[in-house]
Amino acid sequence: MINFSNLVELISIAREKSLPIHEVVIAREMHISLRSREHIIKQMADSWMVMQESIERGLNNTEKSLSGLTGGDARRLRLYSSKAGAEAPYLGEAAILAAAAAVGVNEVNAVMGRIVACPTAGSCGIVPAALYAAKQRGASEEKLVLSLFTAAGIGMVIDQNASISGASGGCQAECGTAAAMAAGALVEIAGGGPEKVGEAVALSVKNLLGLVCDPVAGLVEVPCVKRNGFAVIEAMLAADMALSGIKSVIPVDEVIGAMDKIGRALPKSLRETSQGGLAVTPTARRIERELYGE
Numbered sequence: 001m002i003n004f005s006n007l008v009e010l011i012s013i014a015r016e017k018s019l020p021i022h023e024v025v026i027a028r029e030m031h032i033s034l035r036s037r038e039h040i041i042k043q044m045a046d047s048w049m050v051m052q053e054s055i056e057r058g059l060n061n062t063e064k065s066l067s068g069l070t071g072g073d074a075r076r077l078r079l080y081s082s083k084a085g086a087e088a089p090y091l092g093e094a095a096i097l098a099a100a101a102a103v104g105v106n107e108v109n110a111v112m113g114r115i116v117a118c119p120t121a122g123s124c125g126i127v128p129a130a131l132y133a134a135k136q137r138g139a140s141e142e143k144l145v146l147s148l149f150t151a152a153g154i155g156m157v158i159d160q161n162a163s164i165s166g167a168s169g170g171c172q173a174e175c176g177t178a179a180a181m182a183a184g185a186l187v188e189i190a191g192g193g194p195e196k197v198g199e200a201v202a203l204s205v206k207n208l209l210g211l212v213c214d215p216v217a218g219l220v221e222v223p224c225v226k227r228n229g230f231a232v233i234e235a236m237l238a239a240d241m242a243l244s245g246i247k248s249v250i251p252v253d254e255v256i257g258a259m260d261k262i263g264r265a266l267p268k269s270l271r272e273t274s275q276g277g278l279a280v281t282p283t284a285r286r287i288e289r290e291l292y293g294e
C-alpha cells in the first residue's frame with residue numbers, strides 16, 4: 001500500500017514511481033477508501049464546483065454577516081482590481097482578484113453560505129482562490145481538480161505532524177496550512193516537480209509560523225476574513241519563489257516540526273479562546289458588549 005507520514009516520504013514515492021504528487025495521494029485514497037479512481041476524482045470535482053460557486057457568490061456579495069462585522073469587502077477589492085494607470089493596484093489585477101476571491105469565500109462562510117472547509121472553515125478561501133488565480137491564466141479544469149489532491153496530501157501531512165486546528169495550534173495551523181496547500185497546488189499546476197512542491201510548502205509555512213488565533217467576539221470574521229486574502233497572496237509568492245528555483249534552508253519536514261512546537265508553545269489565550277491578541281483590544285471588547293451585552 002502507498003502511504004506516507006511526512007513530505008519527504010511523499011516526495012520520494014512520487015520520484016521513485018515517476019508520478020506527480022496528486023497521483024500518489026489518489027492511489028493512497030483508493031486503497032484506504034476502496035473506491036474507484038473515477039469516483040474519487042468525481043467527488044473532488046464536486047468540491048471544486050462548490051468552491052467556485054462560493055467564489056462567485058463572494059465576489060458579488062453585498063450581504064453583511066449577522067454581527068455586521070464583515071461583508072462587501074471582496075466586492076470592493078474586485079471592483080478595485082481593474083483600475084488602471086496611477087490608480088492600478090500595486091500587486092496587479094490577478095493578485096488582487098485572487099485576494100478578493102479568498103475574502104469573498106470567507107464572507108460567504110460568515111453569512112452561513114456553502115463553502116468547502118479547506119482545511120477549515122476559517123481558512124476556506126485560500127485554496128479556492130489560488131486555484132481561481134490559476135484558472136484565470138488558463139489552467140484546465142482537470143489540472144485544477146487534480147491539484148486539489150496535492151493540496152490534500154500536504155494538508156494531511158501537516159495534520160499528522162503538527163495541526164490544522166486554530167484551537168490547538170493557532171492560526172498558523174489554519175491559514176498557514178491552507179496557504180501551504182495552495183502553494184503546493186500552484187506549483188504542480190505550473191509544472192513544478194515534487195521537490196518544488198515541497199519547497200513551496202516550506203517557504204509558505206515558514207512565513208506564517210507563530211500566527212495566533214484571536215477571533216474578535218469569538219466569531220470567525222475578524223481577523224479571519226481579510227487574513228484569507230493575505231494568505232492567498234503569500235501562497236502565490238511561495239509558489240513563485242519555489243518555481244524560480246529558490247530553496248528553503250530549513251527542510252520542509254523540519255519546518256512542519258517547528259510549526260508543531262510553536263503551536264504547542266502558544267498560550268491558551270492565543271488559541272481560539274478570544275482571551276488574547278486582537279480579541280481583547282478595547283475595540284474588540286466594545287464590539288463584544290454591543291453584540292452580547294455586558
Ligand code: SF4
Nearest residue numbers: 122166171174213224
Ligand atoms: S484567527 Fe482563528 S478562527 Fe480565524 S481563521 Fe485563524 S485560526 Fe481560524
